[in-house]
Amino acid sequence: MRPRFMIMFLVGAACGDHRGTQPDAAATKAAATKAAPAAVTDEAPDTDAEPARAVASAAFNPRLLRRFKPLRTELATQPRDQAQIELGRMLYFDPRLSGDGTVSCNSCHPLARYGADGEPTSIGIRGQRGVRNAPSTFHAAGLVAQFWDGRAPDVEAQAPMPMTNPAEMGATEEQIVATLTSIPGYRTAFAAAFPDQAKPITLGNVGQAIGAFERGLVTPARWDAFLGGDKAALTAHEVEGLRVFTNAGCMVCHTGEFVGGSSFQPLGAVEAWPNQDDRGRTAVTQNESDDMVFRVPSLRNVAETGPYFHDGSALTLDDAVRMMGRYQLGVELSKPERTAIVAWLKSLTGPLPEAYIAAPTLPPSAPVAK
Numbered sequence: 598m599r600p601r602f603m604i605m606f607l608v609g610a611a612c613g614d615h616r617g618t619q620p621d622a623a624a625t626k627a628a629a630t631k632a633a634p635a636a637v638t639d640e641a642p643d644t645d646a647e648p649a650r651a652v653a654s655a656a657f658n659p660r661l662l663r664r665f666k667p668l669r670t671e672l673a674t675q676p677r678d679q680a681q682i683e684l685g686r687m688l689y690f691d692p693r694l695s696g697d698g699t700v701s702c703n704s705c706h707p708l709a710r711y712g713a714d715g716e717p718t719s720i721g722i723r724g725q726r727g728v729r730n731a732p733s734t735f736h737a738a739g740l741v742a743q744f745w746d747g748r749a750p751d752v753e754a755q756a757p758m759p760m761t762n763p764a765e766m767g768a769t770e771e772q773i774v775a776t777l778t779s780i781p782g783y784r785t786a787f788a789a790a791f792p793d794q795a796k797p798i799t800l801g802n803v804g805q806a807i808g809a810f811e812r813g814l815v816t817p818a819r820w821d822a823f824l825g826g827d828k829a830a831l832t833a834h835e836v837e838g839l840r841v842f843t844n845a846g847c848m849v850c851h852t853g854e855f856v857g858g859s860s861f862q863p864l865g866a867v868e869a870w871p872n873q874d875d876r877g878r879t880a881v882t883q884n885e886s887d888d889m890v891f892r893v894p895s896l897r898n899v900a901e902t903g904p905y906f907h908d909g910s911a912l913t914l915d916d917a918v919r920m921m922g923r924y925q926l927g928v929e930l931s932k933p934e935r936t937a938i939v940a941w942l943k944s945l946t947g948p949l950p951e952a953y954i955a956a957p958t959l960p961p962s963a964p965v966a967k
Contacts, residue, residue, distance in 0.1 A: 657840035666854040667821040668897070668947075672738035673812045680790040685810030687786065687957050688803055693776055694760050696722055696767030702756070702807065705765070706734040708954035711946075712814065713902035717909025721759075722767035729875065730909040733902045736895050738812040740858035745891045745907045746878045747861060753808035757800045770800045777803075782960020814954070816898055816947030823944070831944055838941030841934050845926060855895035856945060863890050864907075867927035872908045900943045914939050 671677065688694065689708075692701040705719040705727075706712045712733035719731040729745055734752075737743065743755035759765040760773060768776075777783045777798050784798070790806055791797035822830035831839070842848065851857040861878055864870050870889065878887040891907055899905075904912050911917040918938050922930035930938075 657836060657843065661843050661848065662824060664848055664852045665824055665856065667824045668736075668815055668817050668854060669739075670817075671813050671815065672736065673809075677809045677812060678790065680786070681806045681809035682813065683957075684786045684790045685806035685808065687783075687959055688807050689810055690956050691959050693780075693959075693962070694766060694768060694773055694803070696769075696772065700766050702734070702759070703956075705731045705759075708734070708814070709949070711735060711816075711898045711901040711949070712737075715903070717904050719765075721762070721765040725764040727764060729907050730904060732894065733898060734811055735814045735816055736855055736858070736897050738808065738814070739855055740892070740895060741860060742892060746881045747892050748881045751808065752811045753804045756804040756807035756811070760800075760803075773800055773803065774798055779963050780960050781963060786960070814950075816949060818897070818945050818947035820944045821947075831941070834937060835941045835944045838937035838939065841937050842941060845922075845928075845930075847921075850893045851896055855897055857893045858895035860893050861887070861890050862893050863888075865889055865924050868924045870924055872910060875907060877907070896942060897945050898947065900939075900946050914942060918942075 689702045692698050692704070694701065700722050705714050705721070707714055712735045714731055716731070718727040718729060720726055732745075737755075738752045741747070743749035743752060749755035749758060757770075757773075760768050761770060777787070787797040787802065791802055794802075819830045842851075850860065850862055853859050864877065873889075876888050878890040878892075879885065881887070900914055903914060903917070904910070905914070905917040906920075911920055915935050918935045919930060922928050922935075
């Protein structure tokens with residue numbers, strides 16, 4: 598058994614085999630075991646009023662902060678094209694990219710709600726219910742891969758895939774291209790965004806433009822100020838939660854700039870996950886070793902993006918922390934421990950970039966010929 602803690606909770610994955618990015622299995626097991634001393638099972642009375650205890654008695658080691666990184670201002674390796682960003686914003690909000698004109702990217706990933714719709718699984722075209730929890734699009738561009746099973750390598754590849762999924766947006770590539778070509782404003786916008794292409798309206802360029810927009814979906818938080826040296830940015834209770842989180846071994850998987858999102862790990866490492874219907878990444882790789890393996894989610898904005906896990910089975914953040922303690926670490930975390938962790942997790946929520954995510958005015962459809 599390989600103890601893991603909280604490797605699978607966030608809103609879910611939306612949208613490449615990056616197995617090689619995982620920590621070495623033996624090293625991960627050793628680190629998690631070392632970080633989770635027997636004291637974790639010594640429960641305090643389960644009351645809200647009692648101050649939270651740390652999993653281990655040792656004080657928080659500030660050197661552990663080296664395992665995390667402050668958030669960048671944009672998740673791009675090269676300067677983004679402004680025309681592509683503006684086009685991508687329009688496409689993200691436009692329901693005309695769906696088969697019946699009713700569903701947009703923003704329907705399942707509403708930016709005003711931190712990119713998550715609050716549903717266990719999202720509702721697509723004609724009221725069809727999806728099979729996995731839809732993830733937040735905030736910070737998605739920085740993660741190791743897209744979707745819970747990692748089947749898309751980046752946001753540019755991911756963005757068009759729900760459009761042609763019969764249960765999500767339900768359109769075809771031909772329909773999308775024809776719809777966009779019929780709208781004069783889009784013909785102009787695509788020409789400006791891809792000036793070197795004779796026929797710029799393609800499904801690939803739709804993904805490229807939406808990706809350019811999504812790479813600006815970032816929410817710096819008080820946590821980033823704390824990492825930058827402002828020790829007053831977090832309360833004592835939040836720092837206590839960080840100590841519980843790190844001492845329990847959670848940061849073996851939840852680390853780095855996004856507090857997760859950089860590897861794939863098995864769900865139900867200590868005790869079998871209750872829902873065994875979805876076998877995770879093995880459907881993509883066809884490797885038996887990927888059975889019940891999912892992408893580790895980022896914990897940024899996690900307090901705003903429930904329900905949690907790929908199946909949306911945890912309705913509250915406290916439930917998610919409790920379940921991860923049981924199924925990934927093999928312990929029953931006390932109420933004070935969970936409360937402290939949740940307090941720290943809330944410090945990972947940053948303010949929404951209101952101007953950047955404001956719904957744009959969409960180009961009008963061409964008049965129907967009579």
